[in-house]
Structures are given as C-alpha cells and as structure tokens.
Amino acid sequence: MLSQRVTVLIADDMVELRSNVRRMLANQGNIEIVGECSDGEEALKIAKELSPHVILMDINMPKLDGLKATEILAKERPEIQVVIMSIQSEQEYFRRAMKAGGKDYLVKPFSASELIDTIQNVFNKWVKDRLELEKATSPKAFVFTFFSTKGGVGKTTLAVNLAVNLAMKGKKTLLIDCSLQFGDVACTLNLAPVKNLYTLIKKEDMDYQGLERSITQHSSGLHLLLAPAEPAFAEEIKAQNVKQVLELALPRYQFIIIDTPPHIGEVELAILDQTDLVLLTATLEISSLKNTKLVLKTFSDITFEKEKLKLILNKEIQNVGIDCKDIEAGLAIPIFATIPMDSETAQRSLNQGEPFVVKFPESALSNAIEKIVSQVSVDEKDPKKAIDDSVLFKLRRILFGAKT
Template sequence: MEKIRVLIASDYIKEEGYYKTFLLGYDDIQIIGEVINGEQALKRTEQLLPHVVIIDLNLSVMDGVETTEKITANYPNIATILISARNDIEYSKKAIHAGAKDYLVKSFNQEELINSVRRVYHNEKKKIATLQANSNKKENKYKVPQIVTIFGTKGGAGKTTLSVNLAVQMIKDTNKKVVLVDLDLQFGDVSVFLNILPKKSIAELVQERNQLDIDLIESYLITHMSGIKVLPAPIRPEDSELVTPENILEILTVLREHYDYIIIDTPPFFHETTLSALDISNQILLIMSMDLPAVKNMKLSIDLLETLHHKEKTKLILNRASEDFGITPFDVEKTLEFYIANHMPSDGKLVVRAANRGIPFVSNKTNSKISKSIEEISKMVIKDKGYQKDLEESSGKRSILKKLFR
C-alpha cells in the first residue's frame, strides 16, 4: 500500500510540531518534511514531491494563499490543504481560488485532519487516473522518479559494489534512464569500479557560475558502456569541501526531472551531504555485513533514521550472508528489531576480481549467485517493495529467510 507523503508548512513547528502530532502513528501516512515559511514550502515541495501539503494561512516570507497558488500552479497533481484560525467565508473563497483542495479552521480535531488528508489524496489519485484513461497513454506520466540511496555506517560493507551493480542491472531490467551519483566525496570509488577516468567531477560542477540546469549537469556526466550515466566524486579528497548540502539537493532535483532512477553511493558516515540525499530519496537501501560491530552500527543508524522520519522508506540488505560467522539473520533481525529485505551472498573472489577489472559482475557473470541476488534487489527497487510493512504482511517471510541459508 502506497503511503500518503505529507509535507507540513507551519510556524507552529518552531514550538511544538503541532500538526505532526496529529498525523503520527497512522500506517498510511508518512511525514516527509516540516518547514516554517512559504519559501521553504515551495523549495521542499520541488525536492520531495509530496502527495499532500498542509499549509498554514499565516506563514512568514510568503503567506499561505500565495504559497498554495504557486504550489498548485507548478505541481497541479499535488493536493494542498489550507488551514486558518479564521472561520470566514472570504478566506475560504481565497483558499479555493488559490487551488486548495480543502480548507480547515483551527478548531478542527485530529480525525478531521486525518480524513481531510486521505480525502484530498484519493480525490487527486482519481483525477490523475481519469486523465490517464482519457489520454490513452501507457506510460504513467505522474509516476515519481526514484532516488535510491545506498548507505551503511561501516567501511567495506559493500555499498559501492551494490551501487554500481544495481545501477547496471536496473538499466538492463527497465531500459530506462539511470544515473549513478558518487557522493562518497572524499574517497569515492565508483569510477574505479567502472574503469572510467573522469577529468572533472561534482566538485567542478558546483563551482559553475551558470544556472544549474540539465544541460550543464549532463556535460559533467560520463556515459558508461552499460548505458548508465555517472557523476563522479571529486578527484582530490580536499575538493569535497566545495560541495554543500544545498548543492546536492539542487543537483538531485534537476536530475529527477530527466532520469527515471538516480542511484546514490555514499560514505560510511552521516555527513551533511549524505543527510540531504537521504531527505530527498524515495528509497534507502541500508547494507550491512554479519559481524557484531556492523550490527551495533546498524542499530544506531536505524534509530537515527527513525528520528529523521526516514525509517519507513528504508530497506535492509544483508551482505556476505553466510552461516559461518556465528550470527544468524534471525539474530540480526531480533537485535535490530528490523526485518531483512534482501541479501547478497558471500563471493569475495568474484567481487574483488570484478572491481579490479572495472567490470560490474552483473555484466558478464549473470549466472552467479551474487548476480542473481542483485537482480532480485533490482526487482525489489523497481516494484517499490521490501519495506517493513511489506515484510510484516508477507506470510512466508520466515520460510523465505530459511531458504537463504540452506
């Protein structure tokens, strides 16, 4: 079941997260961001593409009516709910003329807000479905491009191996536009894994004085023989300081308008640029190996992701899965209180040989067990499955895990 992605724009956030307390705890609703003025609301709407935006009338910088007008004009398939302290017919008319799908007065209760969010979301889905049927288009015009971030807090966990091979596999599976962004800004190895020699990188891109548009970004992308495009990490570690979180959001926002899948490789720590990528991501793949330090670090990571409201879009991938380490997948799940979505078997020789040659193993070792596992992960990402709710509802979850370790 698709969750309703909600962005909240309210001055109350500074004090108590007013509307957020009303919306937490519902399985079908996901709060993807909170902002405190109209300008931020426009920017985060562009970056996060929510289904519903809740907007206070008395926002600073840009009031709620103007904010609603601009969101509706730029993103007609995003529903807005305007909230006011005034039970006034004139303000209600202004809200409707601005494009708001509902208008609530602050005497409303929790049930009224929840019902409003659900109603405007489902009404918008029906409208989009009708437009699609009338236009007789096979492609889903309104499908949100997927930004998929690969993350893990332990070096050597296999982030780059997964990132590179997943990107190549996904272009094979979908024949759509895939770009791989190396956000390990100090020591990124994507170029090495793909045997490409970049002359310029994301560090030079962010120093451009020209407007950051798709033409400029694509002049920095390298086309791999597999068909994927690559935005390399800085060539020199010290140049990583040139790249800011704002740069990352801007680049990913532009890429999302022109590519179907953006795969992001990251460093093994929560850097500010990594947090920006996690914020804008649709899916987060956490990768870990089966050792106690990795389990400990992963527990802390999941807790932090929950604090950042990213846990619901997170999937756990177990790398080098084997019974030989004295830790079972059931031990991992019990400790983390988090289900494993998929796994990559141990195949050190093939992985290292592929990295040394600069040829992703999914390109020429398609029958190997680890290539098959990447294919399964690719299907999971494409189908947008593997979240905790999906795994909890899967009746064969335990039997599936047992098969992995026969």
C-alpha cells in the same frame, strides 16, 4: 549573466529604432537578433517561422498593431516572450500591454542597459517558470540511497551493480557518487573522467545543460555523476549544491542511485530528504551490526518512514555463529535481501573494472542483485510520496543540536 543564447526579433515600423536596438545589442554575445520587421502581420509570420525567445514589439504598427499581435502570439505561441515598446508612459498603456500578454514594457527612448536587463529578466523568468512547471508535472525519479555505517561492507559494489542492472533493462538511470572525499565508483568501473560533481557545481551554468555536460556515460547506458578527483574539493560541495543537482536530475531520470559515505552530515541530510528507499548495507561482523543498530535508532527518532529503510546483509556466510533471525530480532528490522559471500567473483570484477552483473551475469551475486530489483515494486507513473518536510530539520537537531 545568461548562460544560454537568447534569440530576439525586433518589430517596429521605425527604421531608426531598429538600428538603435541592433547597436545596443551588438556586443552582447549571449543575445542574437534573428530578424526584424515593420508591421504586426510580418511579426506574426516571422515569429512562427523563427520561434525567437523574445520579441521587442512596438505598440503601434501598420496592418496589425502590437497589442493585437501580442494577443495572437499569447494564444498560439505562448513560449515566445513579448516585450512591448511605446513612447507612452501612462499606467493605462502598461495595463493594456500586460492584458494582451506582454511580459514587460519599455518606454521609448530607453538606454542599452534598460534594454539588456529587460531581455535578460524576461527570458530568465520564462526559463524559471518552465522548470517549475516541468518539476510539478514530470514524473520524478525513484531514489535509492546506499548507506552503511562503516567502509568495507561492499556498499559501493552493490550500488554500482544495481545501477548497471537497471540501465541494462533500458531504465534511464543516474548513479551519483556522493562519497565526496574518497568515492570509488569511478575506480569500480575503471573510469578516469575529468568531469564530476565538483566541476558541475563550480560552473556558472548550474542548469540541465550543465548537468548533461558533467555526466559520464558507461557502456551499459548508465549515467554517472562522479565524486571529485581530489579529496580537498569535497569541502566545497555543500548541501545546497547537492539539492540543486537532485532537483535538476529528478524529472529526467527513472531511477537515481546515490552512494554515500559512512557518515551523516549536511550533505547526507539533503540526500535523505529526497530519498525513497535507504538501502542500509551491513555484514555479519559484530562492529557492523552494532553501528547499524545505532543508525537505525537515529532514523527511529525522526519521521522518516520505517518502510523506506531496507536492510541488506552482504557477504552472507552460513554457520558463523550468527543467525539471520537473531539479526532481525536484535535490529528490530527485517532483512530485505542477502548477498552471498563470493569473494572470487567480486574481486575479479573489481580488478577488471567491470560490474559482475555484466562480467558474470549467471553468478550468485548477479542473481542476488536481480532479486533486489524484482523485490522493489515501483510504479514509475505514480508520484512518489514526499518525505515529511520536517525530516531534515529533525535530523539536524538530533545530530548537530540545532535549535528549535
């Protein structure tokens, strides 16, 4: 079933045929007849004025026949899809119709179901082809994924403030809360929306319009796709759903920030497969560093590029017996950024539901976020490098014992 209204123009010199088509489509709420005409010249004129999605074009009409009119439309208005109608069922007529630029062929007389199916199929194929072309030619968003091996390290706070920072710079940014059971992005920003990732995937219209309707906008200009309102709904969101959401969002944003749980499952693997940089967040606690080393080993066992792993040391405190150089040596990865310990600023920001980059723009925490943004050199005009297609499979094999 179509989720978008399809506009149709009927071009046929037989009044009875036009009346029959109107009758067949009368109860189709998602198909609207916007006009009708009786010759090819008028069909061209009305088509250019009304821009219908589909034209039902008779093959033989006065002044200008349907095939010639179709050829002209294919050159001048290729976005209009033409279905040729004819009493001729021979293959030669079908071949000529397709050569002229027709998208399908209806042999008269046809049934209501044949007509409706043809309109739907032609329109759906056009939508699919348009999306594929858009995906192939549009610049793709640069994707940051925040990951940590345990809760309480400040990962969500950093993700929110980085996303808000980018949005305030005029960058079209989407923050997705993929901590599906207990996501805190909405709470961090003092939001209580009804729409979220769960309401999106439960809709029939899993398209860009559906995505737009599921977005919550923050006062900074940041777009948010939030976690489900109830933990039980998380189980209904599958890896394929997340992949579809990212495919819809990638051509439409400059930056996508994804907050993930301290867990690697099928959903997280789908996210990693689309990620440009993993911002691995840890603290100076021994347990955090130990688990960080374990997850780094997991990444080292696959073809995920090491350059895409960036270690962020949060809540840094001097003179606690652990030196940054020792951490880098022990984890075999350089520290990409350090975030100073400033519990008062962070807590006041959280309690007021306002990011510290907004509430306390001159704070050490805000300066640290600004430094991260400046360190990540992203040329948005260059196509991003795709992660090896085998990453998802190899991760599944390592984590779940998938068979080769």
